Amino acid sequence: MSGSRAPRAVITGIGVVAPTGIGAEAHWKRVLAGEHRIAPISLFDATPYPCTLAGEVPDFDAQAWTDTRRIVQTDRWTHLGFAATRLALADAGLAEAGPADPYAVAVTLASSSGGNLFGQRELQRLWSQPGRTVGAYQSIAWFYAASVGQLSIAHQFKGPCGVLAAEAAGGLDSLAHAVRTIRRGTPVVIAGGTECPLSPYALACQLRSGLLSTGTDPDTAYRPFDAAAAGYVPAEGGAVFVVEDLDHARARGAPVIYAEVLGWGATHDGRHTTPDREPGAGHYARAMEVALRAGGAHPDEVALVVPDALGVPGYDRAEARALRSLFGPTTPPVSTQKALTGRAHQGGAALDVATALLALRHDLLPATAGLHRPAAGCELDFVREPRRPRGDLALVCARGFDGFNSALLLRRPPR
Known part of the structure; x- marks a missing residue:
C-alpha cells in the first residue's frame, strides 16, 4: 500500500463455462445473438419430474481441463471450476501453476449446494448395493468448499482462501471479499463461482421450493419480469475471475483491465x-x-x-x-x-x-x-x-x- 491509499482492485481475467459456451468469447457471441440454450436435462433421466428443462454446459469434457486423478476425486461443479479458472488465468496472462510467490495468489469462490452428482451416485450405492459403502472421496467431493480447496492445490495458490455461502448473492460477495483480500496485501485473488445443481436429489430440493418453472418449451419456460413469468429454470456453470491490485496489474503488463470493482x-x-x-x-x-x-x-x-x-x-x-x-x-x-x-x-x-x-x-x-x-x-x-x-x-x-x-x-x- 502506498501511503494511506487503499489498493484499487481490477478484474484482469474472465473464465466462462456456461450453457452459452466455454470461454468469454463464445458466451458473448450467443448473448448478442439471443440464442436460447435451455434444453431437456441430459445429465440424468428427468422425465418423472415436473421440471424437465435446464441449462447445461455444452460438450464439456473434464479431461480437457484437469487430470484423471482429480476428476475421480471431485464433482462436476469442481470440474467446471477447473475449466473456468484456467480460462481466467490464460485471459489474464498469468501462470496456471507454480507462481513465483504462491502466497501472492488467493482463492475465494462462492458455493451453493456442493457436489450433487458425486453425492447422488455415492449415496445411491450406499443404500442400493449389498456392500453399503461410499467412495473414499465422498466427504471431499460434495463438500461446499471442495472447489476452493482443489483449485488452490492444483495451482499451488497459497494465499488466504475461503468460500462464500449466500446462494446467488455469493457470486457477488466473492468479488467483494476478493477486494478486501487485496487491500490486506494479497495482490491476486481468484473469485467467482460455478454450480451444478442438476441431479435427482438437487432437482427435488429445488422443486420443493415451489419456485421452479414447469414449462416444457425451452424458449418460454423462463421469462423474468414478463407477464407470463412462472418460475426459474435451473442451470449449471458460472464464471471465475482474476481480481488484481491495479498497481500489480500495471507492473506486470496485464493484457486487459476489464473494470475496477468500485x-x-x-x-x-x-x-x-x-x-x-x-x-x-x-x-x-x-x-x-x-x-x-x-x-x-x-x-x-x-x-x-x-x-x-x-x-x-x-x-x-x-x-x-x-x-x-x-x-x-x-x-x-x-x-x-x-x-x-x-x-x-x-x-x-x-x-x-x-x-x-x-x-x-x-x-x-x-x-x-x-x-x-x-x-x-x-x-x-x-x-x-x-x-x-x-x-x-x-x-x-x-x-x-x-x-x-x-x-x-x-x-x-x-x-
Whole structure:
C-alpha cells in the first residue's frame, strides 16, 4: 500500500463455462445473438419430474481441463471450476501453476449446494448395493468448499482462501471479499463461482421450493419480469475471475483491465423464501445504495443494471420496486440473459458479472432475453435492442434465497 491509499482492485481475467459456451468469447457471441440454450436435462433421466428443462454446459469434457486423478476425486461443479479458472488465468496472462510467490495468489469462490452428482451416485450405492459403502472421496467431493480447496492445490495458490455461502448473492460477495483480500496485501485473488445443481436429489430440493418453472418449451419456460413469468429454470456453470491490485496489474503488463470493482453492498431480509409471499424491497434497495455510496457514485451515473431476475412474479415485482426506490421512476437500462441460460445460483450471479464486464469492454448493452410483455409492476427501462451505454458504470444485483441481498458496482477504465 502506498501511503494511506487503499489498493484499487481490477478484474484482469474472465473464465466462462456456461450453457452459452466455454470461454468469454463464445458466451458473448450467443448473448448478442439471443440464442436460447435451455434444453431437456441430459445429465440424468428427468422425465418423472415436473421440471424437465435446464441449462447445461455444452460438450464439456473434464479431461480437457484437469487430470484423471482429480476428476475421480471431485464433482462436476469442481470440474467446471477447473475449466473456468484456467480460462481466467490464460485471459489474464498469468501462470496456471507454480507462481513465483504462491502466497501472492488467493482463492475465494462462492458455493451453493456442493457436489450433487458425486453425492447422488455415492449415496445411491450406499443404500442400493449389498456392500453399503461410499467412495473414499465422498466427504471431499460434495463438500461446499471442495472447489476452493482443489483449485488452490492444483495451482499451488497459497494465499488466504475461503468460500462464500449466500446462494446467488455469493457470486457477488466473492468479488467483494476478493477486494478486501487485496487491500490486506494479497495482490491476486481468484473469485467467482460455478454450480451444478442438476441431479435427482438437487432437482427435488429445488422443486420443493415451489419456485421452479414447469414449462416444457425451452424458449418460454423462463421469462423474468414478463407477464407470463412462472418460475426459474435451473442451470449449471458460472464464471471465475482474476481480481488484481491495479498497481500489480500495471507492473506486470496485464493484457486487459476489464473494470475496477468500485463498490459493493450486502444486506439481509431475515425472511424465508416462499413462492406465495412477496418479499420486501427495502433491504435489497439498500444493498444497491450502499454499493453506489461505497464507490462514490450517483445513481444517474449508472449505465447498466443486471438484475437477479428470478422469474417468480412476486420477486420480480419486488426487484422492480427496489430499483425504482433507488433510481426513481426512470431507471437505468436493465438487461438480463438468464432466460437464455437458466439460473445457476451463485454461478449465475458470477456469469452476470462476466456479461456486464463484456458489455463495458465492447461498449454495447445486450438486449434483455425472454421478455415479451412486462408484467404489471415490472415496468423498467429494459434493453430491447443492443445499444451503446451512456456511461462507464454497471451495477450487478443478486438475491440469495432466505434473505441475502448483494450488489456490485463495476467501472470501465478510461479509454
